[in-house]
Amino acid sequence: MVITISIIYVVLLGQMALPSVEPPVYHIAMEGSAPYYTPKIATITAGHPIQWDNQTATAHTVTHEACQTKHLCLFDSGAISPGNSFVLPSLQPGTYHYYCRLHPIMRGIITVNESSFRGEEPPLNG
Numbered sequence: 001m002v003i004t005i006s007i008i009y010v011v012l013l014g015q016m017a018l019p020s021v022e023p024p025v026y027h028i029a030m031e032g033s034a035p036y037y038t039p040k041i042a043t044i045t046a047g048h049p050i051q052w053d054n055q056t057a058t059a060h061t062v063t064h065e066a067c068q069t070k071h072l073c074l075f076d077s078g079a080i081s082p083g084n085s086f087v088l089p090s091l092q093p094g095t096y097h098y099y100c101r102l103h104p105i106m107r108g109i110i111t112v113n114e115s116s117f118r119g120e121e122p123p124l125n126g
């Protein structure tokens, strides 16, 4: 009986010790007045999901500017209802201009920077 309890304890402890590998989500608010996308210019580290939260009473989209020409259209949310969100799991490093198809006055920019983490920890003692 003691052995059984010990095994269960080790299994539970092992699960609790697992580090979280999910990078934090970067939030951009959609608002009813300028600048509409807040922050209007967002700087994000590669690998982080980006989530737009529609805090207004009408639908909006998050549409990559290149979609206007159907050339290298990288993201287009479709209509996001009030209270709903749209998530991009990740974007390659670069600068992306986007707008709302329903209200083209709404415009924003995302700059995605390379992650500083290269997969190896720096040496502790130079």
Ligand SMILES: [Cu+2]
Residues within 6 Å of the ligand: 059, 060, 061, 100, 101, 102, 103, 106
């Ligand atoms: Cu809109």
